[in-house]
Amino acid sequence: MAVSPRATVAERSWESLRPGTSDFLSVLDAHLGVRIPGFLPPSECAALARRVYAGRPFWISDFGGVQFTLGRAWYTHLEQDREDEYFANARTSDAVVERMLPGLQSRLCEAISTLVGAPAVKREGWCGPGVHIFPAGEWLSHNGGDVHFDNEGLSDEQCARRSRALTLVLMLQPPESGGALRLWDVTFAGTDDVSERELQSPRAEVDYQVGELLVLDSYRLHQIQPFTGTRDRISATAHAAWDESGSCWEVWF
Numbered sequence: 001m002a003v004s005p006r007a008t009v010a011e012r013s014w015e016s017l018r019p020g021t022s023d024f025l026s027v028l029d030a031h032l033g034v035r036i037p038g039f040l041p042p043s044e045c046a047a048l049a050r051r052v053y054a055g056r057p058f059w060i061s062d063f064g065g066v067q068f069t070l071g072r073a074w075y076t077h078l079e080q081d082r083e084d085e086y087f088a089n090a091r092t093s094d095a096v097v098e099r100m101l102p103g104l105q106s107r108l109c110e111a112i113s114t115l116v117g118a119p120a121v122k123r124e125g126w127c128g129p130g131v132h133i134f135p136a137g138e139w140l141s142h143n144g145g146d147v148h149f150d151n152e153g154l155s156d157e158q159c160a161r162r163s164r165a166l167t168l169v170l171m172l173q174p175p176e177s178g179g180a181l182r183l184w185d186v187t188f189a190g191t192d193d194v195s196e197r198e199l200q201s202p203r204a205e206v207d208y209q210v211g212e213l214l215v216l217d218s219y220r221l222h223q224i225q226p227f228t229g230t231r232d233r234i235s236a237t238a239h240a241a242w243d244e245s246g247s248c249w250e251v252w253f
């Protein structure tokens, strides 16, 4: 299959993305995503992963134990009709993440702010950035994740206007083998349904290294690939969207 020139993933060092030194969003628009290897050193990721396990009593189980989070993720609550629980526990969610992983939420907000060159704040009343745990040897490791867009936290109006929205994934503990994120040269066009033809579109896979930060346009079609080995896949995630009325970026999980 011919691969379109756009079906590539950019790679940048964090140092090259300091405020004012690059037009990050233009780079993102010319690629399927932007990889930032070495955003965190492996030793720090290992320490964070240990803290994630120490926080196991606080993990939220989703889809019958297929996946877990530290902090509450909006899309899992939405898909399980647990929206009330999400908002009722937003403060607790942030307190748990802050207690187990001090400073991580702020760090991700600051990363977003650096990349977009504008203020980035936690969305009022929502749960701030958190962590996904995809267990080794369980359903998702065999089957991979859903093919999806990250538009769940965007209003219909934001979607219709294609208001800017980003997803950040920070890989704290990659699995032993596999578990890449597949990115397609397909973006949200008003429906969550994905056609066979779209699935045949050019794509690329990001085989995360430990400590790597990946940024993708939230409207981009993506899917976690199956993985093998005994190591759980642990990644921190932040969603962010431009809030026109507040002239800032809002961040949530």
Ligand SMILES: O=C(O)CCC(=O)C(=O)O
Pocket: 132, 150, 169, 180, 181, 222, 223, 224, 235, 237
């Ligand atoms: O962990 C990843 O690579 C991406 C996860 C994802 O697609 C999501 O949380 O929406």
Ligand SMILES: [Fe+2]
Pocket: 148, 149, 150, 167, 222
């Ligand atoms: Fe996603």
